[in-house]
Amino acid sequence: PPRNSSATRDIATAMHPYTDARAHEANGPMIITRGEGVRVWDDQGRSYIDTVAGLWCAALGFSNERLVQAATAQMRKLPFYHAFTSKSHEPLIDLSEMLVERAPVPMSKAFFCNSGSEANDTAVKMIWYYNNAVGRPQKKKIISRVKGYHGVTVASASLTGLPANHKLFDLPIAGVFHTTTPHYYHEGRPGESEEEFATRCASDLEELILREGPETVAAMFMEPVMGAGGVIVPPKTYYEKIQAVLKKYDVLIVADEVICGFGRTGEYWGCTTFGIEPDILTCAKALSSSFLPISGVLVNDKVYQGLADGSHTIGTFGHGYTYSGHPVSAAVAVETLKIYDEMDIVGHVKKVAPLMQAGIQKLASHPLVGDARGVGLIGAIELVEDKAAKKNFDPARKIAARAQKLCEAEGLIMRILPGDGIAFSPPLVINEEEVALMMNGVTNALDKLAVELRREG
Ligand code: PLP
Numbered sequence: 001p002p003r004n005s006s007a008t009r010d011i012a013t014a015m016h017p018y019t020d021a022r023a024h025e026a027n028g029p030m031i032i033t034r035g036e037g038v039r040v041w042d043d044q045g046r047s048y049i050d051t052v053a054g055l056w057c058a059a060l061g062f063s064n065e066r067l068v069q070a071a072t073a074q075m076r077k078l079p080f081y082h083a084f085t086s087k088s089h090e091p092l093i094d095l096s097e098m099l100v101e102r103a104p105v106p107m108s109k110a111f112f113c114n115s116g117s118e119a120n121d122t123a124v125k126m127i128w129y130y131n132n133a134v135g136r137p138q139k140k141k142i143i144s145r146v147k148g149y150h151g152v153t154v155a156s157a158s159l160t161g162l163p164a165n166h167k168l169f170d171l172p173i174a175g176v177f178h179t180t181t182p183h184y185y186h187e188g189r190p191g192e193s194e195e196e197f198a199t200r201c202a203s204d205l206e207e208l209i210l211r212e213g214p215e216t217v218a219a220m221f222m223e224p225v226m227g228a229g230g231v232i233v234p235p236k237t238y239y240e241k242i243q244a245v246l247k248k249y250d251v252l253i254v255a256d257e258v259i260c261g262f263g264r265t266g267e268y269w270g271c272t273t274f275g276i277e278p279d280i281l282t283c284a285k286a287l288s289s290s291f292l293p294i295s296g297v298l299v300n301d302k303v304y305q306g307l308a309d310g311s312h313t314i315g316t317f318g319h320g321y322t323y324s325g326h327p328v329s330a331a332v333a334v335e336t337l338k339i340y341d342e343m344d345i346v347g348h349v350k351k352v353a354p355l356m357q358a359g360i361q362k363l364a365s366h367p368l369v370g371d372a373r374g375v376g377l378i379g380a381i382e383l384v385e386d387k388a389a390k391k392n393f394d395p396a397r398k399i400a401a402r403a404q405k406l407c408e409a410e411g412l413i414m415r416i417l418p419g420d421g422i423a424f425s426p427p428l429v430i431n432e433e434e435v436a437l438m439m440n441g442v443t444n445a446l447d448k449l450a451v452e453l454r455r456e457g
């Protein structure tokens with residue numbers, strides 16, 4: 001039941017994303033009042049390490065004076081101007097330049113939005129517009145993957161391959177298809193090697209393209225590591241194999257780097273970790289370390305030239321947001337990228353990630369853990385009822401939610417994933433000592449859960 005007036009006021013007037021409203025009314029919110037480093041504090045004065053950096057996003061943690069200064073200075077100088085019809089400003093120019101310089105493959109231009117969903121919606125429209133401009137308007141269909149997460153706006157929710165994002169919304173929209181999830185633990189067949197599984201994923205993709213007609217298939221969206229769908233790290237040769245198929249049928253590659261970008265996977269981009277060569281790249285979250293909302297779409301020169309010709313000959317690319325490239329958000333993003341350079345964010349992740357991955361692998365031997373996976377500073381464990389049979393618990397038992405509660409008692413805010421997964425995606429600035437605290441806390445919580453479950457029989 002609500003503990004104080006803030007909780008009561010929240011219940012009275014606020015609606016929360018991805019929340020069971022009736023459970024919320026009964027239990028009330030967890031009210032977060034302040035943050036510092038990798039920790040946040042609730043209104044009861046308890047502190048937690050946030051092991052998913054909010055929503056995989058607060059890369060520099062929950063305090064940073066330089067970002068405060070960058071925002072304040074820009075607000076004083078020019079709090080707002082838009083980017084429509086050739087208007088521009090220094091933060092937008094600086095950020096475009098910095099992203100193009102840092103891109104994992106040669107990219108030509110940057111376009112800005114406010115969220116990951118908007119960036120992916122923008123990419124979809126760019127693809128349609130581009131194919132019209134280059135004289136193949138029928139090449140419109142888009143492929144993504146089952147369990148992929150690309151956001152919640154209508155096109156992005158269609159790309160997302162999770163049932164909750166489609167149910168009752170008449171989604172996906174026509175022309176969006178989902179191909180096999182590259183998750184060997186669940187999708188691999190008995191006796192099939194990881195390599196053979198990767199080959200099967202590529203042939204599933206090819207079959208889909210051939211069934212729909214290659215002349216109608218425009219692009220495939222992919223998160224280098226699938227995040228919200230379960231932190232799924234594909235087999236080693238997966239991307240090489242599926243990219244060969246996409247190139248064969250002239251299908252554009254869109255890398256959704258919304259979670260993976262800016263060091264998460266142990267390289268600056270997930271694309272670098274996995275050898276992905278995108279035509280279009282979307283990014284958000286760590287772009288501004290989430291101090292302010294901003295997202296970006298990078299396009300290579302081939303796509304840019306098509307879009308540019310189109311805007312000149314067939315008419316304006318009729319898309320853009322009031323806050324595309326908002327000067328304060330852009331100034332904060334510029335400062336964020338400078339901080340990443342100065343602190344060598346990739347070097348830091350390479351230093352602390354092995355500790356976290358070793359901790360995750362150690363948890364693999366826990367009686368409740370079926371699969372343990374990850375790369376860099378992203379990972380997950382999956383709780384199972386029967387390890388040998390890879391059998392998950394009955395979802396009605398909400399086992400991961402119980403683990404999450406026990407983690408809270410250990411001073412950890414954890415994120416649960418579909419299929420009783422528990423995610424690890426801490427602020428990238430986490431240090432070795434904090435990684436150890438996080439892994440110990442989760443181990444204690446799982447031990448307690450195992451005792452409870454044994455008692456319950
Ligand atoms: N793409 C990926 C990979 C994401 O993880 C998310 C959000 O978690 C999105 C897109 C959507 O971003 P937003 O919630 O900012 O719209």
